[in-house]
Amino acid sequence: MLDGTHADADHPHIRVDDLGLLRGDGVFETVLVVDGQPRELGPHLDRLARSAAMLNLPAPDLAAWERVSRQVIDSWTDSGEFALKLVYTRGPEFGDGSTTAFALGMAIGPRTFTHREAGVAALTLDRGFDPSIVERAPWLLLGAKTLSYALNMAALRYAEAHGADEAIFIASDGSVLEGPTATIVLVEGDTMRTTPPTIGILPGTTQAALFRAAERSGWTTKTEPIHRDELENAEGLFLVSSVRKITRVHTLDGVELPDSVKLHTELSALYESEYP
Amino acid sequence: MLDGTHADADHPHIRVDDLGLLRGDGVFETVLVVDGQPRELGPHLDRLARSAAMLNLPAPDLAAWERVSRQVIDSWTDSGEFALKLVYTRGPEFGDGSTTAFALGMAIGPRTFTHREAGVAALTLDRGFDPSIVERAPWLLLGAKTLSYALNMAALRYAEAHGADEAIFIASDGSVLEGPTATIVLVEGDTMRTTPPTIGILPGTTQAALFRAAERSGWTTKTEPIHRDELENAEGLFLVSSVRKITRVHTLDGVELPDSVKLHTELSALYESEYP
CATH class of the missing domain: 3.20.10.10 (D-amino Acid Aminotransferase, subunit A, domain 2)
Structure with a gap:
């Protein structure tokens, strides 16, 4: 999570009323990580900010996104390549008004x-x-x-x-x-x-x-x-x-x-x- | 949840890799409930099935959707009207291949x-x-x-x-x-x-x-x-x-x-x- 909380992707962390889920109301980026190095992280974060602006989402805290990206990369134990997904939504409809923001490591399928x-x-x-x-x-x-x-x-x-x-x-x-x-x-x-x-x-x-x-x-x-x-x-x-x-x-x-x-x-x- | 599990919407129930969240890959319906009676539930379920077919999702079990709708309606304690949201997604990308399906009661805002x-x-x-x-x-x-x-x-x-x-x-x-x-x-x-x-x-x-x-x-x-x-x-x-x-x-x-x-x-x- 963007706040630094480390979470296990096998457990649920998203509310059923998250507007990212109910309305597709959010933005994302997919970053390639090779041998622990994210490729084009700066341009990906710039594009995340641009997409967020087009959706009138609060401007993302890019330093925090960089930190959480590094955190996921450092926790990824498999060798080789993986995809780092950055997800930023408008948050729960009936929440406290805060957005949902997390980075997620995902294996790359054999098809790719x-x-x-x-x-x-x-x-x-x-x-x-x-x-x-x-x-x-x-x-x-x-x-x-x-x-x-x-x-x-x-x-x-x-x-x-x-x-x-x-x-x-x-x-x-x-x-x-x-x-x-x-x-x-x-x-x-x-x-x-x-x-x-x-x-x-x-x-x-x-x-x-x-x-x-x-x-x-x-x-x-x-x-x-x-x-x-x-x-x-x-x-x-x-x-x-x-x-x-x-x-x-x-x-x-x-x-x-x-x-x-x-x-x-x-x-x-x-x-x-x-x-x- | 469509399987009959009753859940509290204030807690997270959706995985971060749910394709409904990551790709907006799912369908929904919003049903008006007035004094405990859902309006046009049959046509809403028919449309849910039609939308699901357009997305090549497995055909929804309409009897189960009716049951879970009734379950949410029976648990809604406030009087008057509310919105019953039916949500059906392709499920977690790295799950066991099962879809995500739930019904959710939502208050209607004063603006409406x-x-x-x-x-x-x-x-x-x-x-x-x-x-x-x-x-x-x-x-x-x-x-x-x-x-x-x-x-x-x-x-x-x-x-x-x-x-x-x-x-x-x-x-x-x-x-x-x-x-x-x-x-x-x-x-x-x-x-x-x-x-x-x-x-x-x-x-x-x-x-x-x-x-x-x-x-x-x-x-x-x-x-x-x-x-x-x-x-x-x-x-x-x-x-x-x-x-x-x-x-x-x-x-x-x-x-x-x-x-x-x-x-x-x-x-x-x-x-x-x-x-x-």
């Missing part, structure tokens, strides 16, 4: 490791909004990382029920948005591209780390609108996030994409070079 | 009673999707009553921050959708109209009860698309839901609507006539 190695098949799915709405309609919370992820989970289930592993959301004007839990990165020649947060998506922490490393190595990076039709013709299409790192898309809407195994190795090495 | 009496000011807010998406994109879960209500709560906060009490969502083609937690009912002459669930909204249980009573009393009822422009000119515009009952909209986007106090009395009497 398989996908990192073997790549994934993805389906493009219509996300149903036009990017022009984003600025006009802040109540839609587009670009906030909220606990209201039922739609994202449904999209992943839909993809899996239709022979794919992952989904890529497309806006109603054909713009590429993001995956349900990942940022899109496209490679053509010596250029890496991703889509801009202004179209209603999350700014990617792992994508930012990758681009940082890429720029240092002489790549050109672009953050600009990408049209759906460009996905099929790219030399490499990748889903990027903290826990999945750089995951290659080998099949899109049932069609095999150009072989990007070497590119995947190259991008992965770039990304890992950020964490010597 | 004030709004029932005095009416509300509402803002129309763009919901950002076109109704044609609904059938094509089941992963958007439009029309499912999920725990992912952050957007609905943000819309209400936006309305309150801009001098109103309530919001009415409008689709990108100008179709009237619903309120964040209510169905829209429009009155013109002897006709009551509401918007069809096929455009991506919840079928209203209270609206259905009102229409039943209205039809018995000789009203014409229509479930059909309504355009935003029709709202301003209606004799009566109402927000209808279990807990708010029939609430009159007296002001829309800052403009005072025709006086519908008498109409409100008439509709309220019709609705109450369903529960003799």
Whole structure:
């Protein structure tokens, strides 16, 4: 818990009237921890604060979040990687008005490791909004990382029920948005591209780390609108996030994409070079 | 809890890794209970089952839900009205695979009673999707009553921050959708109209009860698309839901609507006539 209380995740700690539960009214972050080191903790905390502001939650005490993150990391006894989840909700509806805030260590499932190695098949799915709405309609919370992820989970289930592993959301004007839990990165020649947060998506922490490393190595990076039709013709299409790192898309809407195994190795090495 | 365990809402009963909390991955219903009688419990349970199916949750055991509802109602000691919340989530991510299911009694705040009496000011807010998406994109879960209500709560906060009490969502083609937690009912002459669930909204249980009573009393009822422009000119515009009952909209986007106090009395009497 953010107050420093250490708790066992096998026991209940959340009230039934917590608005995070009853209304999905809260925000979260998922941080990758490798060998006791959290990756991009600063950018994750910045994004937590940005999401919280979009939901009119009290500004998070980032020093306290850093402390509780360190506490969970220090208590994690298994070796290797795990996911550090930061959860911040509006708190119980009938409580004393205080928010709910905790950090949680979670094991990474074998499926994620398989996908990192073997790549994934993805389906493009219509996300149903036009990017022009984003600025006009802040109540839609587009670009906030909220606990209201039922739609994202449904999209992943839909993809899996239709022979794919992952989904890529497309806006109603054909713009590429993001995956349900990942940022899109496209490679053509010596250029890496991703889509801009202004179209209603999350700014990617792992994508930012990758681009940082890429720029240092002489790549050109672009953050600009990408049209759906460009996905099929790219030399490499990748889903990027903290826990999945750089995951290659080998099949899109049932069609095999150009072989990007070497590119995947190259991008992965770039990304890992950020964490010597 | 659905298994019959009686629990105190002041103590925690939910695990931090419950997917209802971490992902808003679950469904709910809110049932009005008046003098120990739940209103429209059958239709609420049917809708719970429909929402669960849209989220690929196991079909709820409706007999067990009825039992647990009765249990909460029988334990409620305060007199008058209260809200019975039914919550059904995918359960803990690292649990034994079982879902989380509970019924919860909740007091109705004074604000709701004030709004029932005095009416509300509402803002129309763009919901950002076109109704044609609904059938094509089941992963958007439009029309499912999920725990992912952050957007609905943000819309209400936006309305309150801009001098109103309530919001009415409008689709990108100008179709009237619903309120964040209510169905829209429009009155013109002897006709009551509401918007069809096929455009991506919840079928209203209270609206259905009102229409039943209205039809018995000789009203014409229509479930059909309504355009935003029709709202301003209606004799009566109402927000209808279990807990708010029939609430009159007296002001829309800052403009005072025709006086519908008498109409409100008439509709309220019709609705109450369903529960003799």
